[in-house]
Amino acid sequence: xxxxxxxxxxxxxxxxxxxxxxxxxxxxxxxxxxxxxxxxxxxxxxxxxxxxxxxxxxxxxxxxxxxxxxxxxxxxxxxxxxxxxxxxxxxxxxxxxxxxxxxxxxxxxxxxxxxxxxxxxxxxxxxxxxxxxxxxxxxxxxxxxxxxxxxxxxxxxxxxxxxxxxxxxxxxxxxxxxxxxxxxxxxxxxxxxxxxxxxxxxxxxxxxxxxxxxxxxxxxxxxxxxxxxxxxxxxxxxxxxxxxxxxxxxxxxxxxxxxxxxxxxxxxxxxxxxxxxxxxxxxxxxxxxxxxxxxxxxxxxxxxxxxxxxxxxxxxxxxxxxxxxxxxxxxxxxxxxxxxxxxxxxxxxxxxxxxxxxxxx
Amino acid sequence: xxxxxxxxxxxxxxxxxxxxxxxxxxxxxxxxxxxxxxxxxxxxxxxxxxxxxxxxxxxxxxxxxxxxxxxxxxxxxxxxxxxxxxxxxxxxxxxxxxxxxxxxxxxxxxxxxxxxxxxxxxxxxxxxxxxxxxxxxxxxxxxxxxxxxxxxxxxxxxxxxxxxxxxxxxxxxxxxxxxxxxxxxxxxxxxxxxxxxxxxxxxxxxxxxxxxxxxxxxxxxxxxxxxxxxxxxxxxxxxxxxxxxxxxxxxxxxxxxxxxxxxxxxxxxxxxxxxxxxxxxxxxxxxxxxxxxxxxxxxxxxxxxxxxxxxxxxxxxxxxxxxxxxxxxxxxxxxxxxxxxxxxxxxxxxxxxxxxxxxxxxxxxxxxxxxxxxxxxxxxxxxxxxxxxxxxxxxxxxxxxxxxxxxxxxxxxxxxxxxxxxxxxxxxxxxxxxxxxxxxxxxxxxxxxxxxxxxxxxxxxxxxxxxxxxxxx
Numbered sequence: 001x002x003x004x005x006x007x008x009x010x011x012x013x014x015x016x017x018x019x020x021x022x023x024x025x026x027x028x029x030x031x032x033x034x035x036x037x038x039x040x041x042x043x044x045x046x047x048x049x050x051x052x053x054x055x056x057x058x059x060x061x062x063x064x065x066x067x068x069x070x071x072x073x074x075x076x077x078x079x080x081x082x083x084x085x086x087x088x089x090x091x092x093x094x095x096x097x098x099x100x101x102x103x104x105x106x107x108x109x110x111x112x113x114x115x116x117x118x119x120x121x122x123x124x125x126x127x128x129x130x131x132x133x134x135x136x137x138x139x140x141x142x143x144x145x146x147x148x149x150x151x152x153x154x155x156x157x158x159x160x161x162x163x164x165x166x167x168x169x170x171x172x173x174x175x176x177x178x179x180x181x182x183x184x185x186x187x188x189x190x191x192x193x194x195x196x197x198x199x200x201x202x203x204x205x206x207x208x209x210x211x212x213x214x215x216x217x218x219x220x221x222x223x224x225x226x227x228x229x230x231x232x233x234x235x236x237x238x239x240x241x242x243x244x245x246x247x248x249x250x251x252x253x254x255x256x257x258x259x260x261x262x263x264x265x266x267x268x269x270x271x272x273x274x275x276x277x278x279x280x281x282x283x284x285x286x287x288x289x290x291x292x293x294x295x296x297x298x299x300x301x302x303x304x305x306x307x308x309x310x311x312x313x314x315x316x317x318x319x320x321x322x323x324x325x326x327x328x329x330x331x332x333x334x335x336x337x338x339x340x341x342x343x344x345x346x347x348x349x350x351x352x353x354x355x356x357x358x359x360x361x
Numbered sequence: 362x363x364x365x366x367x368x369x370x371x372x373x374x375x376x377x378x379x380x381x382x383x384x385x386x387x388x389x390x391x392x393x394x395x396x397x398x399x400x401x402x403x404x405x406x407x408x409x410x411x412x413x414x415x416x417x418x419x420x421x422x423x424x425x426x427x428x429x430x431x432x433x434x435x436x437x438x439x440x441x442x443x444x445x446x447x448x449x450x451x452x453x454x455x456x457x458x459x460x461x462x463x464x465x466x467x468x469x470x471x472x473x474x475x476x477x478x479x480x481x482x483x484x485x486x487x488x489x490x491x492x493x494x495x496x497x498x499x500x501x502x503x504x505x506x507x508x509x510x511x512x513x514x515x516x517x518x519x520x521x522x523x524x525x526x527x528x529x530x531x532x533x534x535x536x537x538x539x540x541x542x543x544x545x546x547x548x549x550x551x552x553x554x555x556x557x558x559x560x561x562x563x564x565x566x567x568x569x570x571x572x573x574x575x576x577x578x579x580x581x582x583x584x585x586x587x588x589x590x591x592x593x594x595x596x597x598x599x600x601x602x603x604x605x606x607x608x609x610x611x612x613x614x615x616x617x618x619x620x621x622x623x624x625x626x627x628x629x630x631x632x633x634x635x636x637x638x639x640x641x642x643x644x645x646x647x648x649x650x651x652x653x654x655x656x657x658x659x660x661x662x663x664x665x666x667x668x669x670x671x672x673x674x675x676x677x678x679x680x681x682x683x684x685x686x687x688x689x690x691x692x693x694x695x696x697x698x699x700x701x702x703x704x705x706x707x708x709x710x711x712x713x714x715x716x717x718x719x720x721x722x723x724x725x726x727x728x729x730x731x732x733x734x735x736x737x738x739x740x741x742x743x744x745x746x747x748x749x750x751x752x753x754x755x756x757x758x759x760x761x762x763x764x765x766x767x768x769x770x771x772x773x774x775x776x777x778x779x780x781x782x783x784x785x786x787x788x789x790x791x792x793x794x795x796x797x798x799x800x801x802x803x804x805x806x807x808x809x810x811x812x813x814x815x816x817x818x819x820x821x822x823x824x825x826x827x828x829x830x831x832x833x834x
Contacts, residue, residue: 013800017552020804024559024811031816157362157403164367165823175823182571182820 032174035181038189039173043212047200048170049178052141053162055098058204059145062096063117067281070358071118073108074099074125076339077289080208082352083345084201090353091121092360097204099125103138106130111142113273119280121358126286126312126320128256128303131266170202199342207342210335220246222336223294227253246294253301258308267315274318284318285356290329290348295337319356326355362403364558364613365565372400373617380621386543390517393621400522401486408484411449412520418445419494420515423501427508435502442498450491453483458688486526488685492652494519497533499656506534514540521623523614527607529628529648536623544622553796556811557616560795563814564609568779571821573602576768576776581745584754588764592755594773599745600738601780604632607646630794633734634787636726638702641737653682675707676700686744691752694743702736727788734784 048054062071070093072078079099087095098108105124112118174181176196179188187193197212210218220242224233227249234245274284288309291299303309305322313320323329328351335341340348353359362369376396383389402409422442429435451459460476467474497515501508510518518536519525546554580587580595587595611628618625628648635641642650661674676697683696746752766773790798799807 012547012549012553013796014549015552015800015807016804017548017555020808020811021552021555023808024815027808027812028815028819032819157368161366161368164371168367169823174819178823180821180823185820 032172035174035185035189036172039176039184042188042195044173044176044188044196045199046170046173047176047178047196047198048166048202048204049175050101050200050204050206051162051166051178052144053158054166054204055100055141056145056148057159057162058096058098059141061094062098062112062120063115065094065096065120066117067119068094069118069120070095071112071120071122072097072099072125073105073112073122074289075103075105075127076101076206077291078123078125078287079204080206080342081289081340081345081348082205083349084203084205086346086349087353090350090360091358093121093358095203099204100138100141103136104130104132104134105138106133107135107139107142110273111146113276116280118277119282121283121285122277123356124284124286124318126288126309128299128308129261131263131270131312132261166202207345208339210341215335216243219293219336222338223298226295226298226338250294250297250301253298255304255307256302258311262308262311267312270312271316274316278317285358286312286316286318286320287352287356288322288324290323290332290334290340291338292332292334293337295334321352321355326351329355362400364610364617365562368403372396377620381545387513389543390513390540393521394513394517397517397520397522397525401520401525404485404526405482408482411453411484411487412490415446415449415491415494416516416519417512418442419498419519420510420512423498423508423510423515426498426501439498439502443495446491446495450487453487455684455688489528489530490519490525492530492649492685493524493532496530496652496656497537500533506537510537510540521618523617523623524625527610527614528646529611529614529625530652531625531648532652535626539623546620546622550619550622554616554619556799557612557619559616559811559814559818561609561612561614561616562818564605564612567814567817567821568605569602569609570606572776572779573598573605576773577602577745579768580758581751581755584751584758587758587767588761589759590762590766591764591768591773592758592761594768594777596742596755596759597738597780598776599741600633600734601776601783603741603744604629604783627794631787631790633737633784634730634791635733635737636729637706637733638699638737639706641733642699642703649682649685653678653685657681671707672704675703679703689747691743691746691748695740698740698743702740730788731784 062069070087070091072082072095076099079097079101082095082097084095084097087093099105100108104127109122109124112122169175169178172181174184176184177198177200195212197209199207199209201207216239220239223246227246234241237245277284309320309322313322321329323332329348332340332344332348362372376392379392380389383392398409398412401412419442422438426435426438426442429438464474464476497506497518500506514537517540518531518533521531521536524531576598577595580591581599584592608629615625615627626648628646630644630647632641632644635644658674658678661677662670663674664671677700679696679700680693681696683692683694683699686692686695742755743752746755799810802810
């Protein structure tokens with residue numbers, strides 16, 4: 001015979017459940033509301049988490065849209081620089097943001113070229129190091145996407161959960177920038193964390209509000225990051241001293257070897273990728289996004305136009321746009337030297353669509 | 362589909378509303394069956410076919426066994442049920458393991474055998490529903506339960522989504538009779554069910570995933586890099602993680618079932634307050650330990666024969682219990698160690714005889730409880746370690762006192778305080794149920810407790826999604 005096994009039901013508590021449960025839920029709502037109000041007062045906004053799952057969803061959308069797709073590949077400059085709503089309105093196409101912060105766009109571009117379903121417009125945020133290749137996390141994202149079944153857009157559990165999770169986070173400031181609410185409580189409410197200047201939207205585009213950050217400190221930090229190298233930053237220097245120091249470091253920047261970066265086989269390989277997309281009826285546009293100040297100086301010295309961009313533009317069949325060549329694009333100022341402020345997004349996007357002749361016909 | 366996911370929240374609310382709207386009991390059961398298969402298909406749709414096959418086969422075999430009067434034929438039919446279920450379990454869960462061991466065995470004789478990789482995906486929850494299903498055919502064979510249940514009732518018993526993928530292992534005699542009477546959750550069932558769901562989610566999200574798991578993951582990832590303080594912290598933290606992870610799942614399952622008017626057996630009863638190992642197994646994963654006792658230990662002879670045979674039965678039961686958790690020698694070792702402890706404890710009790718009066722002595726009682734907890738916590742090392750190398754590094758790490766602490770001290774301290782509080786809480790409630798303790802509090806304290814759990818779940822949400830540990834078993 002079976003031994004007896006007690007169950008919860010045999011000892012069910014008989015309590016005033018309605019006040020207990022309602023009271024608890026009301027206390028939760030009050031707590032969350034208080035957190036949200038405090039965060040709003042401190043200038044925080046909800047963001048979605050720019051996760052791999054979200055990128056995979058957009059990548060699958062790029063595949064399914066066919067000729068209606070306007071696919072953006074690149075890194076942070078184009079992710080912060082374009083307004084997708086304006087792009088949609090002006091071009092009549094469906095923008096798909098596939099740019100990934102801090103990556104070389106080549107891996108994703110290669111994946112798009114090999115994907116026979118990609119037949120729309122591909123807008124490439126060009127960097128002069130692009131042809132050097134290399135495998136960063138964008139390579140892994142693309143490879144993992146390619147390993148998925150072709151019907152990945154079928155709404156399975158992982159996709160539904162990712163979608164719901166993104167929507168939920170998009171509603172609350174407590175999750176801003178992918179933080180857990182506990183981290184937000186400890187760092188953003190109980191202590192004075194850096195104000196939030198970046199907001200990621202559900203369509204993966206980003207808004208940067210540089211009025212929220214300490215300038216020119218952030219500008220100098222960005223320029224030093226672009227400079228790279230192992231020089232020692234002067235301790236407790238004034239802004240003027242730091243400016244002079246960075247300028248002196250920029251003067252030491254040597255041009256990269258264009259024989260490696262711009263070798264004929266690499267240019268031919270890039271052209272073959274462009275041709276794959278064009279043969280399917282698609283278009284490819286290469287864009288150099290605006291930079292300014294010392295960041296621009298570094299790039300001019302490191303990648304002289306005549307040896308990099310101009311050679312590329314002359315040898316590939318894709319449309320090429322360098323911001324310096326278009327009056328409507330050249331006057332934008334990047335507050336950190338490398339990225340546009342969200343206030344410039346609409347004007348820049350409108351000018352870029354005109355420069356690339358992508359207006360709705 | 363994880364209980365701690367937004368998808369499950371929506372799924373649960375929709376199924377609950379539809380269930381309440383339906384007036385026909387048969388329609389409610391059909392809805393729950395459909396929802397259960399949907400719940401399972403969310404993980405891997407083709408694998409519902411295995412679940413369906415196992416369900417149909419056992420339902421049909423049990424009917425034949427029930428009607429048959431010929432004992433030899435009945436035994437053959439039972440063997441068919443055991444063979445088919447255990448073959449499925451063996452193929453999916455132990456196929457690759459057996460092959461790898463066969464390969465190693467041949468290699469020791471200098472024979473190189475390189476079979477193609479099997480690449481088998483383990484169907485989630487197969488160990489749980491196989492054991493649930495087997496309990497039915499065995500009980501019908503023993504004539505302890507009827508074998509003529511409708512297919513709808515039987516299929517719902519096997520696949521009912523709260524217990525389907527990670528238990529508790531609900532036995533046929535516990536759940537099938539509940540299918541016959543129309544059930545609608547009473548206010549007490551619904552209220553307590555929701556409270557259990559909240560406490561279960563708090564256990565998983567806050568305690569297991571946020572307080573204990575980071576400490577465990579850091580140390581077990583590179584055990585050689587950590588010294589004694591860190592390793593002890595991780596070993597004790599894993600005792601907390603495994604308890605809150607699995608008991609949290611069980612509480613969620615029991616709570617969800619209550620919301621639909623069904624009662625499941627308790628699966629944990631303050632296990633870290635156990636006085637000795639036999640007491641531990643009366644408190645830890647009760648549904649598995651009683652299953653193994655009733656369907657393995659007792660049929661092997663239990664303690665009805667010589668001392669040697671009793672010891673053999675204990676060890677065999679625990680070894681198989683260890684292997685049930687996964688295809689790895691680590692689980693076998695873990696089960697074997699517990700088997701040894703039970704044997705030693707049995708011999709010790711026999712020797713002490715009437716002098717086994719520790720319960721009357723508070724200090725000795727606390728010492729025995731703490732000693733049991735410590736040995737149980739150390740025995741979790743092979744359960745958590747993926748291989749012998751990690752196991753030996755963690756064990757040697759327990760004695761590396763010359764290496765300074767590397768873990769974030771606040772996280773380690775919180776984890777240690779949490780496990781100490783857990784043991785203290787278990788000790789205080791050793792002979793009391795959660796329901797009785799909760800009922801003793803006033804309405805304000807009850808409301809505040811549920812609210813604190815909800816707020817803590819919210820604060821700890823939004824990190825990496827972790828599956829329940831017992832999903833892999």
